[in-house]
Amino acid sequence: MATPEHDRGESKVGRVGLWLIGARGSVATTATTGLAAICAGLAPAVGCVTSQDEFSTIPLPRFSDLVIGGHDISDVSIAKRAEHLVSTGMLPQHLVQAIQAELEDADSRVRPGYFPGAEGVPQAEIARRLAEDIRQFRNGHGLDRVVVIDVSSTEAPIDHLPEFDDLDLLIAALEDPAQEILPPSSLSAYAAILAEAPYICFTPSPALNIPALAQLAAERGIPTAGQDGKTGQTWLRSVLAPGLAARGLRVLSWAGANLLGGGDGATLADPQAVAGKLQSKNRGLQSLTNAATTPLHIDNVPDLGETKVAWDHINVEGFLGSRLTLQTTWSAYDSMLAAPMILDLARLMGLADAAGQQGQVGQLGFFFKDPWGSDEHAFAEQSRLLLDWAQQAGARISAMTHMPDGRVSQGAAAR
Amino acid sequence: MATPEHDRGESKVGRVGLWLIGARGSVATTATTGLAAICAGLAPAVGCVTSQDEFSTIPLPRFSDLVIGGHDISDVSIAKRAEHLVSTGMLPQHLVQAIQAELEDADSRVRPGYFPGAEGVPQAEIARRLAEDIRQFRNGHGLDRVVVIDVSSTEAPIDHLPEFDDLDLLIAALEDPAQEILPPSSLSAYAAILAEAPYICFTPSPALNIPALAQLAAERGIPTAGQDGKTGQTWLRSVLAPGLAARGLRVLSWAGANLLGGGDGATLADPQAVAGKLQSKNRGLQSLTNAATTPLHIDNVPDLGETKVAWDHINVEGFLGSRLTLQTTWSAYDSMLAAPMILDLARLMGLADAAGQQGQVGQLGFFFKDPWGSDEHAFAEQSRLLLDWAQQAGARISAMTHMPDGRVSQGAAAR
């Protein structure tokens, strides 16, 4: 298999580091495996939005310009995890075997993440350590920019504290060794800000939903995107609901069930953790249907392994009070849906950063259940917005690179 | 229930006749019932695209500006058919009772259609009779324009004849009492052309797919639209397929089954008739997925009555050769989906005609499995094109009506 067209030639946006919080998890391992396989010409980039023809003229970083590193709190290496994912039937054995060296290489760039209660030092100090890991990754591998993506375990929603609304109070609390005021996802986001790295939240965790942190990110001009990858059932809903609406049909109820095993299944078996997930899953649909969506259920069904199965039952009012019902059953390896999006996000955020974009990149809402900086949930419209934005960002970069020095150094380098 | 907003005030495009070929069929009866119910304020126009907010500023004919008449070869009156549709559970009894007079009224405007082999006169003469029916309808009811919509029984595909490519040969054959060269749908379309009435084909029948007829329609400047209403499973496919494509996912197979009873079910139990239907059903999907769609099946299941049930099984290639499968089951009263579209089409074609539009109106492709004058099958894109077009047509009309005489008389009147 030949290197894809747009991986030829020289990148205009330089080499991009992809720093994964949760680098040894299922999504991260699949993304790492996939990137190596694509670069080795062993697999096409099916499932990557950015490998579509429409994106071929946009100066995105090439797949081969991406370098993966990250944080994790698990001791199971990426290669070991990949082996496990082979045994569940998800990852193809021959691919994993062929790119064993790349997996070990990536694993050597994984640093210990933050495990609450484990260190006995102020969170501020931990944040500085995490930020330093990101900086060393950037400098140590001659990267033009590093995109941080959180793909770690889903956390429970948190109670609001006064410190969350006041940066000074928050910083004071962070320096207090007796407090653990931020959940891990927010501490990681804070570290990304400190390292001046574009930050993306692929999970439903609290992360940047701490007003003081969000404000800090904005002040420092960090481009951000989130939240909670829209990969399966919610994605399907965001395709169907606008279609029904465009026909003047009225959704009466949208009920459903979710079965999943794997690491995420185990995490979400915890009613606390699942709460956050269900909130972001339902938000978009509520907005798309103006309807009281029936609360969705997520069941942990370990024997399904890495497969997620989702059933939806949609009851719709049509002409003269008639009913139409639509049922959908979706069955897929969850991480196989998420991983190509991680690569897309790295490329697109690399582009954003190179183009000098700051703040919430709402046009990346395409990828998220709960988009930051956008109220658009309809998928077809999100597709259009994404492409338009990417073309404009690309045009800005092309304009810059027609300037004397020819290489774009926006982002952290410029900040 | 109040008259909808956009049914207030005076129409700028005048009164529009809706001439239904197959006026006593299920779709036609449901449309006629629904129009009366909407006008009487007994039911909202749920399922009508044109009753959406986005269309509220466009000078469409109001529902109350529509008058229904048509051709049929059945002796069962619209009211009788409606009664039957109540007994199957599809039409609500109280509605049908409340608008009994309107159904009888509409039925009094139904004229005998063309039944092959029954008359022993040249087809040309029959066409002139059919056209005269349309003209009398227009004049007798003071209509500004008449839109002809074919909702009659599906016909089998036909073999191509030399006459179909040469208008003179065709006209000669039509005058020959010994020949029945055109199938009924095409003869009806020819009659519409003779009556200078905008023509819409909601069926998969041959209709205007006779090059010589299509050319004649074009020469006479008749606005046309078709073909084969995209109401259910095919519509769903045209929503899902572009969504999958926009994520870089690759459809491997799209297989399915269709169960239906009712009049259409009985017609399509005939392998000849079903052939045409299946062709138009598959065409769009082929184009949307670049895939060898598995041939679809249509089964006549009489005990389902007017309900159509459709199952689809979609096998998709994702990241690293993984598979995702999506199944959909759709269950709805078929005519309840089609009828509001018939009302939409009458209003939109009324608009087109008033705005002076001629030839194939590709933007009405939104409504069809096999759109004339357009290659776009993706539903979200079709929605956008439809709205843009309607707004422009509206703007043209508003511009005209700001002229001294204030009322638009494009269309047949002007031709």
Add this chain to the structure above:
Amino acid sequence: MATPEHDRGESKVGRVGLWLIGARGSVATTATTGLAAICAGLAPAVGCVTSQDEFSTIPLPRFSDLVIGGHDISDVSIAKRAEHLVSTGMLPQHLVQAIQAELEDADSRVRPGYFPGAEGVPQAEIARRLAEDIRQFRNGHGLDRVVVIDVSSTEAPIDHLPEFDDLDLLIAALEDPAQEILPPSSLSAYAAILAEAPYICFTPSPALNIPALAQLAAERGIPTAGQDGKTGQTWLRSVLAPGLAARGLRVLSWAGANLLGGGDGATLADPQAVAGKLQSKNRGLQSLTNAATTPLHIDNVPDLGETKVAWDHINVEGFLGSRLTLQTTWSAYDSMLAAPMILDLARLMGLADAAGQQGQVGQLGFFFKDPWGSDEHAFAEQSRLLLDWAQQAGARISAMTHMPDGRVSQGAAAR
């Protein structure tokens, strides 16, 4: 429609009263409507097990030997409730119209049920009143026996009290005006015992699950059966699970969802009430599959009206570790499934009583999610056991009736 064969001739078991706790509910109203329609020859007894050919030689009470009365706490009459059930599309209007008089008649035999907290008298006194209602029904209508069936609203599970294990303590507490020790379903069951009426529990409520009450029923020789009608999804599971087992296949997980509207939907929206239901739903499946069934969900989806929709996803291990998955979607009017079973139960319990049966009739486990007096959950086996038992009971009755006086007077009369 002719009276069914087995409704001809004279009954050997006399006239049977059917006393429904919850006589104005959806299940009861449907049963009452159906009985009247069957007796009037307006509908066949489709859905009744006892109208199968295999039962035609068994001396069951005829449909026309059944007389309905009952308790309820609602003021909405059976006729009004039936009207509502017509408006939801469940009951056919013409049937309800045709048997209006019978509905009013039945409603005239409904007495006020027990509403906790409303009366300020000891529960013992209420129980005596309820029992007296049953006795008067029996005597007032010349009934040979009365079968009490609880089809009232599902109650929440209750905490165990010391009085539940000791009849004397319980009776003392019942006489105490300051206590309400029994939930309504148990008080009703107690009343049935006092009235010496065979008792059936069609709900998952506490009912006879109070050891002291169960003991009393046993001592008095009351035939009983229960519990929680197995009408839909659980029934389907009890058909499929034994089939899979008989092939040596191994169920790994059985997950599912339940959507329902209607009165039962509203009741089960209460997490307390649903708890009891879910327990009895899962019990049988656990026993049939030896598997940790994923907890089932019940969602209240009001727009579904009286329809229940249930989805199951079954993951099965086959040969050499392979997987097979089976999904089922069930959609039905819940009360239309339950009502014929109520008539069956009345006939079969009438037979049991006439045959002198006492205690738990385990062979009626066919009808229940959580069978009393039986551990058999496999439906095919339950069918066989039911038929065998009915034939034997019938034979016993035939033997008795060959005796001089010829009419069977077992049951309350003999006790």
Add this chain to the structure above:
Amino acid sequence: MATPEHDRGESKVGRVGLWLIGARGSVATTATTGLAAICAGLAPAVGCVTSQDEFSTIPLPRFSDLVIGGHDISDVSIAKRAEHLVSTGMLPQHLVQAIQAELEDADSRVRPGYFPGAEGVPQAEIARRLAEDIRQFRNGHGLDRVVVIDVSSTEAPIDHLPEFDDLDLLIAALEDPAQEILPPSSLSAYAAILAEAPYICFTPSPALNIPALAQLAAERGIPTAGQDGKTGQTWLRSVLAPGLAARGLRVLSWAGANLLGGGDGATLADPQAVAGKLQSKNRGLQSLTNAATTPLHIDNVPDLGETKVAWDHINVEGFLGSRLTLQTTWSAYDSMLAAPMILDLARLMGLADAAGQQGQVGQLGFFFKDPWGSDEHAFAEQSRLLLDWAQQAGARISAMTHMPDGRVSQGAAAR
């Protein structure tokens, strides 16, 4: 994994050869792989009826008493085929690797089958050659009996010929080198008769449905069983339909679709071949439901590989004319369902033969869509009949083996 209980001790029925017509096909390869894996203690016999507890006291041949050989017309070895089945994801790689030697061993016992038109000799001669292969297999491996099972490609239905009703005419035609009067499946069945081997037809091919051949088999006392393995959708129907019937519910229509890839998918893409399959699929259901089953469709969907997906839509009449609908979706590796049945059939037919059974063994109808020697299609009833029969056959053998010589030599040896 330990050898299963009933594989310990010494067999009372001796070693049984399993001669597979189509020995290199998907079903045969899976059965061969599975047998080796079970014997090596690498996999439990999940999916085998005979490994259920109820069968543990019956003196069946042990798995380790089975030896596989057969005919095929393909040059692709069993090991190669197994490798292919690994690549499709069906067979587990580690199992196939571990039992490589056994696959090669089995393949060394495969002899060339009959390929119509290839040999230019009378069919009688070919039949003698095929029979000789079976005899040599029996003698060469010291087998007490050989069970022949046809698992070769499905053949088209054939026209009836006068020779089929007259054994003398048929034998004359077989000796005529200019004629090929028998289809391959029937020639193979004839060879089994000549070799005095019990014969089982797992396909829907003509096989023994030639009256003259059936008569010959009967005269020679050959035990036979068939026809067309009931592994998936038809099996599911035979579980559900009796359940619905036992509740007095009335099936109105049973419609469905079948998607499959693999070798069988390709074969059945041929409308001729599929005709036979569809006939046997529908026969049982017709009998179970008394209903006009909607003709089932089988689609070849190559990208599904070895997976078969089947959808059923069942429309049922319930109480008072109400409707209930049930949908099922079944997804499984087809050969994984068939292979354990092949092993079951070998063991059970070995038992039958040892017990001296002759003619059609109707109790093996459990395994077939179109059972020979039985009209019972209800699966639960078939399960009971199978177990009862096996226990009786076992008892007969136990009685014999308590005789002086202690080892059973019924079957071919005795004939």
